[in-house]
Amino acid sequence: MPIPDPIAIRHGDRLALSRALTAVENNQPESRELLSALFPFTGQAHLIGITGAPGTGKSTLVNQLAKNLRREGHPDHPPQVAIIAVDPSSPFSGGALLGDRIRMADLAGDESIFIRSMASRGALGGLAHSTASFVTLLDSAGFDLIIIETVGAGQAEVDIASLAHTVLVVEAPGLGDDIQAIKAGILEIADIIVVNKADRPGADNTARALRVMLEMAQSQTSGPQGKHISKDPCVPSTSAKPATAAWDPPVHTIVATEGKGVQAVIEDIQRHARYLKGSGLWRQKEATRLRRDLEALIRDTLVNQWQQRRDQDQFEQVLADVIQRKYSPVEAVEKLL
Amino acid sequence: MTEKTIRVLIAKPGLDGHDRGAKVVARALRDAGMEVIYTGLRQTPDMIAEAALQEDVDVVGLSILSGAHNALVPAVMEKLRQSGLSDVKVFVGGIIPKPDIPNLLSLGVYAVYGPGTNTQTVIEDIHQATHKPTD
Ligand SMILES: Nc1nc2c(ncn2[C@@H]2O[C@H](COP(=O)(O)OP(=O)(O)OP(=O)(O)O)[C@@H](O)[C@H]2O)c(=O)[nH]1
Ligand SMILES: [Mg+2]
Numbered sequence: 001m002p003i004p005d006p007i008a009i010r011h012g013d014r015l016a017l018s019r020a021l022t023a024v025e026n027n028q029p030e031s032r033e034l035l036s037a038l039f040p041f042t043g044q045a046h047l048i049g050i051t052g053a054p055g056t057g058k059s060t061l062v063n064q065l066a067k068n069l070r071r072e073g074h075p076d077h078p079p080q081v082a083i084i085a086v087d088p089s090s091p092f093s094g095g096a097l098l099g100d101r102i103r104m105a106d107l108a109g110d111e112s113i114f115i116r117s118m119a120s121r122g123a124l125g126g127l128a129h130s131t132a133s134f135v136t137l138l139d140s141a142g143f144d145l146i147i148i149e150t151v152g153a154g155q156a157e158v159d160i161a162s163l164a165h166t167v168l169v170v171e172a173p174g175l176g177d178d179i180q181a182i183k184a185g186i187l188e189i190a191d192i193i194v195v196n197k198a199d200r201p202g203a204d205n206t207a208r209a210l211r212v213m214l215e216m217a218q219s220q221t222s223g224p225q226g227k228h229i230s231k232d233p234c235v236p237s238t239s240a241k242p243a244t245a246a247w248d249p250p251v252h253t254i255v256a257t258e259g260k261g262v263q264a265v266i267e268d269i270q271r272h273a274r275y276l277k278g279s280g281l282w283r284q285k286e287a288t289r290l291r292r293d294l295e296a297l298i299r300d301t302l303v304n305q306w307q308q309r310r311d312q313d314q315f316e317q318v319l320a321d322v323i324q325r326k327y328s329p330v331e332a333v334e335k336l337l
Numbered sequence: 338m339t340e341k342t343i344r345v346l347i348a349k350p351g352l353d354g355h356d357r358g359a360k361v362v363a364r365a366l367r368d369a370g371m372e373v374i375y376t377g378l379r380q381t382p383d384m385i386a387e388a389a390l391q392e393d394v395d396v397v398g399l400s401i402l403s404g405a406h407n408a409l410v411p412a413v414m415e416k417l418r419q420s421g422l423s424d425v426k427v428f429v430g431g432i433i434p435k436p437d438i439p440n441l442l443s444l445g446v447y448a449v450y451g452p453g454t455n456t457q458t459v460i461e462d463i464h465q466a467t468h469k470p471t472d
Contacts (some may be wrong), residue, residue, distance in 0.1 A: 015421050018393040026341050094342070095367035101388060102377035108384040115391050119342075119372045 003030040006037040009141050014114065017141050021116055024133045035133055038140035043286065045082075045139040046273050049164030051126060051150040051157045051186070056172040057196040058149050059085065059103035060256040061265075066113055067106050068259070068266055069145055080112045082143035084134050086127055088151050089119040096120075100149060114143065126150035126157030132293065135163065161189035162289050165282065166272045168192045168265070171210065173202030187217060190249050192268050198253040198261070207253050214249055247275055306337070343371045343467050346394040348385045349378050350413060353403035358452075362398065362430065365456035371463070382409065386416035389425055395467045398459075401431040406441065414444050426466040430454065 003023055008016035023031040048065075050058045066081045073079050085100035096119035107113045120128045127150060138146050150160050161167055169190035187193070187210070195207045250268050254261030276282035318332045327335075347363045349356050356378055363373045374392050376384070389397050397417070401409060410429060417425055429441055430450040438449045447466050450459060 015390055018390055022344075022393045089372075090367060093368045093370045095370045096372045097363055097367045098372060098374045101374060105377060105384070108381075108387060115388075117372075117374050117392055121342075 003028065003034055006034055006140075009038065009137065010041060012142065014111075017114070017137060018116070020137055021134055024137060025118070025121075025128070025130050027130070031133075035136055038136060041140040042136050043139070045135070045143055045146045046166070046269075047135060047164040048145060048147045048269060049150065049157075049160035049167040050147060050170060051160050051167065051189070052152055052170030052194075053172075054152045056152070056170045057256045058152060058170050059100040061168075061170060061194065061196060061254070061262070062100075062147050062149050063104045063106050064256055064259050064262040065147060065266065065269075066104070068262055070110065070112065072266070072270070073144075078112065079144035080142060081114075082138040082141075082146045083107075083113070083115045083149070084118055084131060084138070084146065085115065085149040086118045086120055086131060086151050089121050091122075094121075114138070114141075120151055123159075125159035126152070127159045127163065131159075132163055157186070157189065162292060165276055165285060166191045166269055168194055168269075170194045170196055171206055172197045173200055173206040187213060187249075191247065191272050192265065193249055193251045194265060195251065195253045196256050199255045199258070203253050207251050210251050214251070218246075218248070247272065310336075343396065343463060344374065344392060344394040345371050345396040345398060345463065346374045346376065346385070346389050346392055347398045347400065348376050348380045348388065349400045350380050350382060350385060350409045351401055351403040351405045352379060353401070354378065355402075356400065358402070358430065359398075359400035362400070362456060362459060366460065366463070369460045382412040382416045385413050386420045386422065389417060389422055390420045394425060396426045396428060396463055398428045398430065401429060401433070404432065406431065406433055407437060410441050410446060411444055414446070426463075428459065428462070428466075430459075 004013075004016035004020045009020055020031070020034060024035065050062055052058055062083055062085070066083060069081055070078050083104070085098070085104075087096055087098045087100060089096040098117035098119060100117055101115060104115055107115060116134065118128050118131065118134065120126075123129045127148070131148065135146055135148070148160060148164060150157050167189050169186055169192075171193065173195065193210055193214075195203050195210065197203060252261055252265050252268070254265060256262070273282075276285065315336065318335055321327060322329055322332050345366055347359050347366075349359055360375070363375050366373045374388065374394065376388055380388075385397065385399070397413070399410065399413060406429065410427075414427065417423065417427070423445075426447045427445065428448050428450070429446050432452060433441070433449050441449050448462050
């Protein structure tokens with residue numbers, strides 16, 4: 001199948017976009033060229049991550065967010081919204097059941113919304129390996145907001161924290177997961193916390209417990225910048241930036257199935273974007289992510305280059321020598337490279 | 338070179354209210370290594386074509402128990418064609434009277450399955466339908 005034309009993608013050809021996503025997902029060789037051609041047109045979209053334990057209502061919330069966000073902005077140019085919904089692949093068959101769309105039926109028929117389900121394909125951090133490349137495609141296609149629903153392993157999903165500008169962590173009452181959450185460090189990646197299913201008993205308790213934990217976490221790491229950002233290795237925590245007030249993650253209680261409380265969440269998402277831009281953190285975050293991507297790419301490329309020119313016989317010989325303790329693995333690497 | 342993962346959309350057009358059969362098929366296809374997008378009940382032909390386009394599936398499986406297949410299937414086929422998805426293979430499962438089957442096949446449906454069809458048959462047919470000999 002020919003690789004879609006980058007110009008078609010930039011001009012909103014949805015079929016071309018969809019085919020391009022597949023090419024990228026399958027790591028077709030030509031897709032690298034396509035991503036390179038589109039890269040200059042990225043960096044515009046607000047990336048919103050939605051994470052939280054299975055069944056807490058992430059997809060239901062995404063449905064509401066997308067529906068309501070489409071009413072924001074200038075009436076002539078309401079924001080275009082893309083959704084990437086990641087579900088786990090079966091480790092046994094490699095197949096996957098992608099069911100997030102079931103909750104997003106309200107969004108059907110809106111030409112300015114694009115929903116793509118994605119299987120994790122063996123990646124463990126809550127996203128798939130090509131989720132970041134999906135973002136590149138969707139960003140270059142002109143989507144203003146890109147919502148990414150993670151697998152929802154319920155643990156600290158570091159990948160989404162470094163990819164998204166704004167991370168929403170969705171909790172639900174009665175899972176006893178408030179303690180779990182702090183164990184797994186998920187609150188550290190949260191910019192906004194949403195306690196969903198407030199129509200069920202216990203939501204207020206969960207929200208209260210979360211607020212207490214947030215306060216405790218904050219008193220431990222107080223700095224001029226957002227707490228999880230100040231931990232970033234690329235941002236010296238001592239940097240003498242003009243003091244910006246730290247971002248205090250708000251806690252919302254909502255009923256996603258009814259849309260109750262969703263507008264307040266949207267206002268905080270927008271407030272967070274303004275906060276990031278106003279404080280310079282938007283750019284810093286992006287620089288950090290691109291640095292990581294670049295380093296990972298260099299690593300992958302070097303490994304590939306080595307794989308291509310490796311001498312299998314020599315490798316086996318050296319390995320045999322290592323097994324016989326003639327030299328150590330470290331010395332073996334020196335011989336092989 | 339690894340084979341491309343087969344992506345399948347399982348959709349229930351029309352108004353019939355239960356999807357046990359569709360879910361059984363969806364799970365069987367997942368266990369056969371396919372990525373199955375399940376969209377839930379009461380999908381219109383427009384919604385099905387839109388989802389098939391966004392998800393870039395190779396196969397659309399329609400589960401129809403309501404008896405409205407003679408209206409729904411042509412509508413879905415037409416919407417897929419309009420969306421530029423004529424190459425997507427369409428399978429129909431459900432309660433389809435024998436005399437209606439030739440008509441559905443003439444619309445370009447790849448295969449029609451009655452109740453109690455072995456999921457292994459469906460899996461083999463999908464592999465055959467999506468196998469591109471020169472590609
Ligand atoms: N009572 C109640 N149920 C809800 C609410 N929001 C979602 N649900 C239900 O919770 C179940 C799971 O919702 P999803 O939106 O699929 O949850 P999810 O977090 O996306 O699930 P996974 O993607 O499987 O991890 C569904 O049955 C929803 O109808 C809510 O506000 N109140
Ligand atoms: Mg979901």
